[in-house]
Amino acid sequence: MDWDSAYRGEGAFDGPPPWNIGEPQPELAALIRAGKVRSDVLDAGCGHAELALALAGDGYTVVGIDLSPTAIAAAEAAAQERDLTTATFVADDITSFSGFDGRFNTVIDSTLFHSLPVEGRDGYLRSVYRAAAPGAAYFVLVFAKGAFPAELEQKPNEVTEDELRETVGRYWTVDEIRPAFIHSIPPRFTDAPFPMPAHDSDEKGRMKMPAFLLSAHKPA
Numbered sequence: 185m186d187w188d189s190a191y192r193g194e195g196a197f198d199g200p201p202p203w204n205i206g207e208p209q210p211e212l213a214a215l216i217r218a219g220k221v222r223s224d225v226l227d228a229g230c231g232h233a234e235l236a237l238a239l240a241g242d243g244y245t246v247v248g249i250d251l252s253p254t255a256i257a258a259a260e261a262a263a264q265e266r267d268l269t270t271a272t273f274v275a276d277d278i279t280s281f282s283g284f285d286g287r288f289n290t291v292i293d294s295t296l297f298h299s300l301p302v303e304g305r306d307g308y309l310r311s312v313y314r315a316a317a318p319g320a321a322y323f324v325l326v327f328a329k330g331a332f333p334a335e336l337e338q339k340p341n342e343v344t345e346d347e348l349r350e351t352v353g354r355y356w357t358v359d360e361i362r363p364a365f366i367h368s369i370p371p372r373f374t375d376a377p378f379p380m381p382a383h384d385s386d387e388k389g390r391m392k393m394p395a396f397l398l399s400a401h402k403p404a
C-alpha cells in the first residue's frame with residue numbers, strides 16, 4: 185500500500201481515502217469522553233489526524249506520527265488553521281521511530297494496526313512500548329476478520345481476537361478486547377468487482393465495519 189499516493193488522491197481508491205471521515209472514530213471519541221485518555225498522547229499512524237486535533241482542542245498535548253508526508257502536511261495545516269498549539273506532527277515510520285522514550289501516558293492506534301504488514305507488527309509494538317511512560321494506556325481500534333470481502337486480494341490485515349491478544353500481549357498487558365465498529369465512507373476499490381459484505385450504516389450514512397477495540401497498559 186502506497187499511503188502517500190492515497191492521500192494525494194492517486195491511489196487504489198476512487199476518491200478520498202475512505203477512512204478520512206472528518207472526525208475521530210466514534211469509538212475513540214467515546215474513550216476521550218469517558219476520561220480514559222491522559223496527556224501526553226501519541227496518535228500512532230495519525231493520517232489527517234482528526235483524533236490528535238480533537239485532543240489538542242480539548243487541551244491535551246499530542247504528537248501524531250505518520251509515514252505519509254502528505255498526511256502530515258495536512259495535519260499541520262489543520263492545526264495551524266484551528267489555532268492548536270499543543271499538537272505536533274512527525275513524518276516517520278512507526279515500526280522504527282525513536283526519540284520519545286518514556287514520553288506518552290496514552291498511545292492510541294486509530295486503524296493503524298491492520299494497515300501494517302504482519303511482519304511490521306513486532307517493530308511497531310516495540311517502538312510504541314518504548315515511547316510509552318510507565319503505567320501508560322494503549323488503545324487499538326482494528327478491523328476484525330470478515331470486514332472485507334474474502335475474495336479481495338489487497339485488503340487490510342484484519343485480525344481475530346486471539347491473534348490480536350497474542351500479538352499485543354508480547355509487549356503490553358492486555359486488559360480488554362471487545363467488539364467495536366470502524367466507521368468508514370463506503371470504499372470503492374478501483375481494481376475489485378466484489379461487493380462489500382452487508383454492513384449496517386450509521387446516521388451519517390457511513391459503513392459500520394466490524395472491528396475490535398483493545399485496551400492495554402504498560403506496568404507502572
Ligand SMILES: C[S@@+](CC[C@H](N)C(=O)[O-])C[C@H]1O[C@@H](n2cnc3c(N)ncnc32)[C@H](O)[C@@H]1O
Pocket residue numbers: 187188203204205209228229230231232233234249250251252255276277278279293294295296299300
Ligand atoms: C487507515 S489509515 C488511518 C489514519 C488515521 N489514524 C485515521 O484514523 O484516520 C492508516 C494510516 O497509517 C499510516 N501508516 C501506515 N504504515 C505506517 C508506518 N509504517 N508508519 C507510520 N504510519 C504508517 C498511513 O499513512 C495511514 O495514514
